[in-house]
Amino acid sequence: MIPNKRSPKFKRNRNPITWLLRHAQMSLSSLGRLSRSPISTAMTAAVIGIALALPSGLHLLVDNVRDLSNTWDGTASVSLFLAESVTDEQAEAVRQQIAQRSDVADTQLIDRSQALAEFRRLSGFGEALDLLDSNPLPAVVLIRPQPQLEGADAYARMAEELQAYREIELAQVDLQWVERLGAITRTFDRAVFILAVLLAGAVLLIVGNTIRLEIQNRHGEIEIVKLVGGTDAFIRRPFLYEGLWHGVLGALIALILVLTALFMLDGPVQRLAGLYQSDFSLAVIDPFSLLGVAFGGPLLGLAGAWLAVGRHLAQIQPE
Amino acid sequence: MIRFDNVAKRYPNGHEGLAGVDLSLHEGEMAFLTGHSGAGKSTLLKLIGLLERATRGQVWVNERNLNKLKTRDIPYHRREVGMIFQDHRLLHDRTVFDNIALPLVVAGMGHAETKRRVRAALDKVGLLKKEKVFPITLSGGEQQRVGIARALVSKPPVLLADEPTGNLDPELSREIMELFLQFNQVGVTLLIATHDVDLIQSFDKRIINLRHGRVADDCAGDPV
Structure with a gap:
């Protein structure tokens, strides 16, 4: 009675609404x-x-x-500390000279009196400065290098070159801590x-x-x-x-x-x-x-x- | 409805549950399965419910060759085969109603229809007032009836019972068997494994005797 006949299919519930409900x-x-x-x-x-x-x-x-x-823009800056003997006019001349360089994007001169004012404002040692006869702070040229300049080596080379200026006492790369x-x-x-x-x-x-x-x-x-x-x-x-x-x-x-x-x-x-x-x-x-x-x-x-x-x-x- | 062609079942530990059984039950037939424990009664029922698969031969149920049934189709097959056990297998953390509703819930039946069917099943086994209680508060006979109601609630064409009266006194056993007779009268095919030979001889039904995994005796019911 049974063989050779196709087995009947099982009924399956495929109603999506019942399915969702369940x-x-x-x-x-x-x-x-x-x-x-x-x-x-x-x-x-x-x-x-x-x-x-x-x-x-x-x-x-x-x-x-x-x-x-x-x-901090992801890029570093280079600070050029000028010698104490450099006058404000000389400092400005140095800044302009450096601004010509192709690897420099922007420069900013902080002359000695500005540096003093900033130091007074931020450090909390303002009164101590009053005891000094003269302004001990050097003028600073801040350089923001071109963004294309990448890597610690490039900055270090740039600093080395700038160090050659007679007026520049110290060229400091403020890169390390960012890195x-x-x-x-x-x-x-x-x-x-x-x-x-x-x-x-x-x-x-x-x-x-x-x-x-x-x-x-x-x-x-x-x-x-x-x-x-x-x-x-x-x-x-x-x-x-x-x-x-x-x-x-x-x-x-x-x-x-x-x-x-x-x-x-x-x-x-x-x-x-x-x-x-x-x-x-x-x-x-x-x-x-x-x-x-x-x-x-x-x-x-x-x-x-x-x-x-x-x-x-x-x-x-x-x- | 149910057909065994030279079916053998050998367990991995070497034990032979069935050694070669030929058997056939037509639709609407009711038969008792007897034999000593270990003769293969339970194994035979398990092969029908696909709790086990035969190691040799062919088993046919509801016109389907169970050997060829895919594993993922087993649940659908079991929905067409109601199973009743000696130990009832009820969920003790659910009410009688929820126990009986389980086959309908797994089949995804709607709430109203489920309620109606469960009530009807409870009515058939005479437990209509007990739907809200937990099975543990019921007597053994009542628990067995809950198990029976669960087996028949989805109206399967085939009912299997493995020692359904094993733990019951003679009077309760007779009541349960008479319940099965009623189901048979409405066309359900029944196969009941039991060792209670005295009880079943008073019914006019076929008795299949198993011995050592083979059919030793197969007597059609004598008209009383």
């Missing part, structure tokens, strides 16, 4: 399940939150510092990246392990659902949503942590910057890193759950 129900019921064990949910979410907050917070900090160093700052931020950047990758891995493992335990706890239920004809997708779904929710909660906690930390740091940083005559503040909140947290958290949660589900669900078969 997903909505499942996501809510997963959230409900999490809310029934608030402490363990909060602890898992907090661990994820901290793991996400650390790299993104550090990234914001490094970003801000880089922004600080960028306000150092750049190098430091690049190093930190890389370190933060490595940290972020490691912590993302940690989040995967945390969520994976949480879901693995959940699968073990519901071993019997999974068996029974398989017995009555639950598809793998149906069984997988609540666990994936649980991972997703863990990620969402973790991301929320991370955002709160980062914003709180920025808020708490901003005052002290402004005071510190004030001491360096800067109006720098931690105002730069890179939207990409915040978006990264907001989407990365849920994504990592989902991925972690997927790993656990993929590994452990197939092993559970009804007997």
Whole structure:
């Protein structure tokens, strides 16, 4: 009676609206399940939150510092300290001469009286100067080199050439600290990246392990659902949503942590910057890193759950 | 409806569950499966529900060759085969209603239809007033009836029962068996594994006796 006849097809429910409805129900019921064990949910979410907050917070900090160093245009300046005997007119002549050079973009003369006024204003040692008979400060020609000029060697060569002027006592390249700052931020950047990758891995493992335990706890239920004809997708779904929710909660906690930390740091940083005559503040909140947290958290949660589900669900078969 | 062609099942540990079974149940037939423990009763039922796959021979259920059924189609196959177990296999953290609704929920049935069907199933097994309680508060016989209601709620054409009366006293056992007779009268194909020979001999139904993984005896029911 049976052989050679085509097997009848199974009926499958492919109505997209029921499908969506079931997903909505499942996501809510997963959230409900999490809310029934608030402490363990909060602890898992907090661990994820901290793991996400650390790299993104550090990234914001490094970003801000880089922004600080960028306000120096990324290029260095060369300061020419003129000999004490050089008069203001001679100094101006020197400045004009130097301004002719092809590798110089801009020059500025700070003559001796200007230098004195600036020193008085900024250093806080104004009264001490009054005790001196004469102005001890030399005139300075500030050079902003052409932007094409790159690398410490080029600056050093330029300084060497300028040193040859009789009127110039010292040609100083104010480059090193900019370079150092750049190098430091690049190093930190890389370190933060490595940290972020490691912590993302940690989040995967945390969520994976949480879901693995959940699968073990519901071993019997999974068996029974398989017995009555639950598809793998149906069984997988609540666990994936649980991972997703863990990620969402973790991301929320991370955002709160980062914003709180920025808020708490901003005052002290402004005071510190004030001491360096800067109006720098931690105002730069890179939207990409915040978006990264907001989407990365849920994504990592989902991925972690997927790993656990993929590994452990197939092993559970009804007997 | 159900057909076995020279089916053998050998487990990885070398144990032979079935040694070569030829068997056929037509649509709407009801049969009892007897034999000592280890004779292969459970294995035979598991092959029909695809909890196991045969290592040799062919198993046909609902006009489908189970050997050729893809793994991803197994859930759909199980929706057409209701299974009842000695240990009920109920979810103890869900109400009687939710337990019975499970096959409909996994099949994606709407809420109203689910409610209607679950009530109808509860009515059939006489537990209409117990839908809100948890299975743990029910007696063994009542829990078994919840298991039966769950198996029949999706109206599968085939019902399998593995020692459904194993833990019940004779009176309750008879009630359960009579319930199965009622289902059979409305056209459900039933295969019931049991060792309660005294009980089933009072019914006018086919009895298949297994011994050492083979059909030793196959007697059609005598008209009473």
